Amino acid sequence: MDAAIDLTDRSKALDLANIRAQLIRLEDTITFHLIERVQFPLNKTIYVAGGVPIPGSELSLMDYLLREQERLQSRVRRYESPDEHPFFPNVLEKPILEPLEYPSILHANTVNVNASIKQRYVDEIVPNVCSSVRADRGASKENYGSSATCDVNLLQALSRRIHFGKFVAESKFQENPEKFVQLIKARDEKGIDEAITNLKVEQKVLERIKMKAQTYGSDPALAEYSNKVDADAVVNLYKNIIIPLTKVVEVEYLLDRLKGTQWE
Amino acid sequence: MDAAIDLTDRSKALDLANIRAQLIRLEDTITFHLIERVQFPLNKTIYVAGGVPIPGSELSLMDYLLREQERLQSRVRRYESPDEHPFFPNVLEKPILEPLEYPSILHANTVNVNASIKQRYVDEIVPNVCSSVRADRGASKENYGSSATCDVNLLQALSRRIHFGKFVAESKFQENPEKFVQLIKARDEKGIDEAITNLKVEQKVLERIKMKAQTYGSDPALAEYSNKVDADAVVNLYKNIIIPLTKVVEVEYLLDRLKGTQWE
Numbered sequence: 001m002d003a004a005i006d007l008t009d010r011s012k013a014l015d016l017a018n019i020r021a022q023l024i025r026l027e028d029t030i031t032f033h034l035i036e037r038v039q040f041p042l043n044k045t046i047y048v049a050g051g052v053p054i055p056g057s058e059l060s061l062m063d064y065l066l067r068e069q070e071r072l073q074s075r076v077r078r079y080e081s082p083d084e085h086p087f088f089p090n091v092l093e094k095p096i097l098e099p100l101e102y103p104s105i106l107h108a109n110t111v112n113v114n115a116s117i118k119q120r121y122v123d124e125i126v127p128n129v130c131s132s133v134r135a136d137r138g139a140s141k142e143n144y145g146s147s148a149t150c151d152v153n154l155l156q157a158l159s160r161r162i163h164f165g166k167f168v169a170e171s172k173f174q175e176n177p178e179k180f181v182q183l184i185k186a187r188d189e190k191g192i193d194e195a196i197t198n199l200k201v202e203q204k205v206l207e208r209i210k211m212k213a214q215t216y217g218s219d220p221a222l223a224e225y226s227n228k229v230d231a232d233a234v235v236n237l238y239k240n241i242i243i244p245l246t247k248v249v250e251v252e253y254l255l256d257r258l259k260g261t262q263w264e
Numbered sequence: 265m266d267a268a269i270d271l272t273d274r275s276k277a278l279d280l281a282n283i284r285a286q287l288i289r290l291e292d293t294i295t296f297h298l299i300e301r302v303q304f305p306l307n308k309t310i311y312v313a314g315g316v317p318i319p320g321s322e323l324s325l326m327d328y329l330l331r332e333q334e335r336l337q338s339r340v341r342r343y344e345s346p347d348e349h350p351f352f353p354n355v356l357e358k359p360i361l362e363p364l365e366y367p368s369i370l371h372a373n374t375v376n377v378n379a380s381i382k383q384r385y386v387d388e389i390v391p392n393v394c395s396s397v398r399a400d401r402g403a404s405k406e407n408y409g410s411s412a413t414c415d416v417n418l419l420q421a422l423s424r425r426i427h428f429g430k431f432v433a434e435s436k437f438q439e440n441p442e443k444f445v446q447l448i449k450a451r452d453e454k455g456i457d458e459a460i461t462n463l464k465v466e467q468k469v470l471e472r473i474k475m476k477a478q479t480y481g482s483d484p485a486l487a488e489y490s491n492k493v494d495a496d497a498v499v500n501l502y503k504n505i506i507i508p509l510t511k512v513v514e515v516e517y518l519l520d521r522l523k524g525t526q527w528e
Contacts, residue, residue: 008406024489025303032296032480039289055360065340072332076325076409096319100406142272142364145340153417208485216296220479221472225288 007082010103014171019164024208026161030242031212033157034129035229037150040143042130046151047122052144062122062148067091069152082106085163087114087155106166108259111252113245117158120241125158126151129233162242165249172196172250173257180254181263189251196250202243210235271346274367278435283428288472290425294506295476297421298393299493301414304407306394310415311386316408326386326412331355333416346370349427351378351419370430372523375516377509378423384505385419393497426506429513436460436514437521444518445527453515460514466507473502 007013045051046061054064067088070079077095078084082102086092089112172195173180183191213234219225258264271277309315310325318328331352334343341359342348346366350356436459437444447455477498483489522528 006404006406024483024486028483028492029300032300036293036296052361061340061361065336068336072329072336073409073413076329076412078409081406097316097325097408140270142270142345144361145337145342148340149337208483211484215484216480219288219292219472220475222288228292 007105008100008102010105013103013105013167014174016168016171019167019171023161023164023168026157026164027205027209027212028216029157030154030161031209031216031229031234033150033154034213034234034237035217037126037147037154038129038229040130040147040150041140042126043139043144043147045139046144046148047126061144062151063088065145065148066152066155069156082109083160083164083167085112085114085159087118087159106170106253107257107261108253109166110256111163111166111249113162113249113252114155114159116245116248117162118155120245121151121155121158125154125237125241128236129230158242162245163249165246166253168246169196169250169253169257173254177263181258184254184258185263187255189255192251192254193247196247196254205243206235206239209238271369272364272366274369277367277369277431278438280432280435283431283435287425287428287432290421290428291469291473291476292480293421294418294425295473295480295493295498297414297418298477298498298501299481301390301411301418302394302493304394304411304414305404306390307403307408307411309403310408310412311390325408326415327352329409329412330416330419333420346373347424347428347431349376349378349423351382351423370434370517371521371525372517373430374520375427375430375513377426377513377516378419380509380512381422381426382419384509385415385422389418389422389501389505390415392500393494422506426509427513429510430517432510433460433514433517433521437518441527445522448518448522449527451519453519456515456518457511460511460518469507470499470503474499 012018049058049060049063052061054061057064059067068091070086070088071091071093073079074086074092075094075096077097077100079086079092080095080099080102082105179195180192183195210231213229213231214227217227217229217231219228276282313322313324313327316325318325321328323331334350334352335355335357337343338350338356339358339360341361341364343350343356344359344363344366346369443459444456447459474495477493477495478491481491481493481495483492
């Protein structure tokens with residue numbers, strides 16, 4: 001099954017089956033990165049500005065690594081791709097690679113909820129997934145860099161997963177423009193939220209996530225290496241953060257959907 | 265089970281049970297990264313110097329990203345850790361974080377087989393794991409950056425796994441110094457190789473790897489997302505590359521083990 005969606009191909013990029021495949025694949029990526037992260041203690045210090053002093057910078061260690069990673073990856077055109085959103089847009093550089101041609105699949109690509117993602121990552125996600133597994137250990141300085149490196153991978157995967165809501169929203173809009181035009185014109189955010197919600201699908205996602213966290217988090221050959229990640233914490237991450245923030249992206253995207261169109 | 269070994273603790277770092285836990289945990293990491301990489305086609309161009317032109321550099325795209333990643337991570341003291349070995353030692357910068365104190369666990373830490381790892385990665389590993397899964401697709405320019413980013417993660421994990429052989433070798437040396445001193449003095453590389461080899465354990469590792477590749481490479485809830493990575497290709501990677509290169513590290517490490525000691 002092909003999971004790496006081709007965003008240079010307009011017809012595929014808005015096909016709900018392709019979007020679903022990509023979202024399912026990103027569940028694996030997020031689970032893998034969580035399993036990597038929980039090897040290390042919470043290490044709260046790396047999230048505090050000045051907690052780990054960085055010469056010439058007021059950033060936390062995680063923010064420093066995230067910013068520098070984005071600076072580097074912008075050179076190989078990561079942020080040219082419509083499904084990528086920087087946390088530090090100010091440091092992006094001109095890509096050294098030739099630009100790719102992405103068709104304008106989305107109506108607009110301005111919504112960016114990375115600030116919320118990062119805030120909730122630091123305040124809720126890391127404490128929740130790290131606490132139960134690593135309650136036995138205090139902070140470990142020798143893992144600061146490794147922990148922050150995992151954090152960068154996780155934040156990038158979460159951001160991609162959540163902002164994929166734009167493609168979901170565009171696809172749903174195109175399936176039933178009349179309905180959405182009406183809701184959008186009425187600025188009926190609650191109505192839009194209801195129109196994009198499918199509780200049955202959400203329930204299935206949560207069940208799948210639990211199985212993934214249990215399966216990928218357990219060594220299939222060695223019982224003593226099981227439950228590497230707390231499956232319930234991963235389910236709660238989806239239930240309380242990923243799914244709701246994805247809907248925020250969808251609603252915000254749709255609220256702007258009529259600008260410059262025949263429906264405005 | 266605690267898998268993140270603490271190399272600042274001398275007694276733990278040479279405990280074979282701890283080393284084993286770390287090696288087993290690295291199997292997961294490598295498998296996860298392989299599953300991420302095979303989402304994308306082989307994209308051979310990213311491994312060729314000048315294949316993707318980089319202004320002011322003769323490096324391949326992968327080498328460029330790897331070098332810049334090492335430059336960045338050296339600042340957060342990645343290469344201070346005795347289990348980390350750079351591919352581009354010339355670009356390392358002085359860490360911006362305070363140094364950690366690692367006790368001198370290893371007798372010497374000079375062996376570096378990264379050149380072999382990279383060569384075999386490009387020539388064998390990527391073609392083998394990508395070919396069967398992605399034979400349906402040609403190169404895709406829009407995945408060049410993503411593919412190379414996965415490559416960097418994989419090379420770093422492989423390098424760590426393989427160079428862990430130094431700790432294995434030191435631990436085995438300390439278990440039976442008389443035997444090894446004799447072999448080392450005789451420069452009996454074949455004898456050393458035999459003394460560090462446990463075919464039964466190797467067979468178990470290969471069986472476990474196959475299960476991991478199958479389990480982690482299959483969505484537990486959706487049959488259509490199974491066999492994301494070719495389990496036999498992963499087994500062959502261990503059998504033909506990881507295990508043999510680990511032994512090269514062990515033998516090279518042991519050949520230098522007597523320098524400056526009472527046995528020299």
